[in-house]
Amino acid sequence: MKQRIFTFLVLALAGLTACKKNDNNLPDIQQYDDQQIQAYISANALTGFTKDQTLIGDGATGLYYKLISPATPGSGPDSLKYQDQVSVVYTLKSMDGKYVSTDTIANHYNGFLGYMTSVNTTTGFYFPVGAQLAVHNLLKYPGANIQVLIPSRLAYGVRGYGVGSITASGRIAGNQSLDMYVHVIKDQAAYDDQVIKNYFTANNLTGYTKDPLGFYYKVVTQGSGSVGEITQYSNVSATYVGSLLNGTNFDQSSQTTATTLTPYSLIDGFKTAILKYGSTGTSLSLFIPSALGYGTAQQSAGIPANSVLHFEVQIASVTQP
Incomplete structure (x- = not known):
């Protein structure tokens, strides 16, 4: 009888623990990112964005996107595959406004779509996985451009990007979501x-x-x-x-x-x-x-x-x- 009561108590405690969000009842990272992006949209009066529902390992991507100049399917090459070589022009801003890289003359990438997240050995820059997902899943075709709001968990995560203190202008702080513009060039x-x-x-x-x-x-x-x-x-x-x-x-x-x-x-x-x-x-x-x-x-x-x-x-x- 004692053994049965002990087993029941253990199972009950386990159930209560599973129902609890966390010790401080704080939002998880998906919720935190979504709140950050929603606040950014509101503060900057952004319109026309759609929340991506594409599923990845831990749920929907949480990307918000707006196709600025969508390509017309069937009017050119097939949809982009990870093995395709792409020519990309981009801009990038952190949502706290401390990191801004909007020079489209300097911000170029040419290589395989599947290698976008690899570190550039010359500059040290690498695209966040959210940008790669946006190009592959949402932008889809060369000749189109997109503005995508990338949650921090698909950006540079808790570590951020760059060197120096979190107040340095050349650094993206940890848990920062990003505002990114990407144009995949069709005819160079x-x-x-x-x-x-x-x-x-x-x-x-x-x-x-x-x-x-x-x-x-x-x-x-x-x-x-x-x-x-x-x-x-x-x-x-x-x-x-x-x-x-x-x-x-x-x-x-x-x-x-x-x-x-x-x-x-x-x-x-x-x-x-x-x-x-x-x-x-x-x-x-x-x-x-x-x-x-x-x-x-x-x-x-x-x-x-x-x-x-x-x-x-x-x-x-x-x-x-």
């Missing part, structure tokens, strides 16, 4: 061309001509030499500045000191421009799409994958080998 050439045109409009730049190869050029100063004197193997003494469209110079070493260039060794856009339009004394301004620059490869000089490049070039002299 068309995207680059539009980026260049937008830059011209924003900066009131005129007088540029689009070469049939795809880059834009402007002869700022007509040279004293003859166009055509530069060949693939000419020695071209020039000063130049290379920059991204956010103003970041990736090659500053040649701003004042002339460097000898040989066209055959240059990126396609730069090479073709000086062969077709350059001569002794010519100054050129160039805007080069990524396919005629460094393409999908991220460069150690701080050039992200699929970057449009801007060059200002002054040709001092041309000699033949």
Whole structure:
């Protein structure tokens, strides 16, 4: 009889424990994240968001999303698979406002969708798993873009991201949900061309001509030499500045000191421009799409994958080998 009473008490206590949320009756992490996101939506007067009900290991994802420009299924490639290579432009903000990374010129990714959460060995950045889920499950097709509110458990968790104290501007604190914009590019050439045109409009730049190869050029100063004197193997003494469209110079070493260039060794856009339009004394301004620059490869000089490049070039002299 005593044994039966003891067993009953143990089972009763176990049942009471299972019904209790936690010792302090506080919300669990899913509830905490949802409250954080709801407060963010309210504080920023966001509209048009849907809560994702896709199930993962511990329940629904808890993502909130808004398709800004959805792609039309059937009008292009099949829906995105994890083994597909994608070109992504993104922005990222923590909901406490302490981390903001909204430079779409710098924020590029090119690689397999399934590797988005892998650490970039150059920058140390990696996408939160919530972003990868949003692209795969919600955005689905290249050519579309999405704003997604990512709960902390699918972001950088309790540890956060970055180094330094939790008050550092370059750090995402633990248990911070995120506001992320993601655009998966369908046609990189068309995207680059539009980026260049937008830059011209924003900066009131005129007088540029689009070469049939795809880059834009402007002869700022007509040279004293003859166009055509530069060949693939000419020695071209020039000063130049290379920059991204956010103003970041990736090659500053040649701003004042002339460097000898040989066209055959240059990126396609730069090479073709000086062969077709350059001569002794010519100054050129160039805007080069990524396919005629460094393409999908991220460069150690701080050039992200699929970057449009801007060059200002002054040709001092041309000699033949």
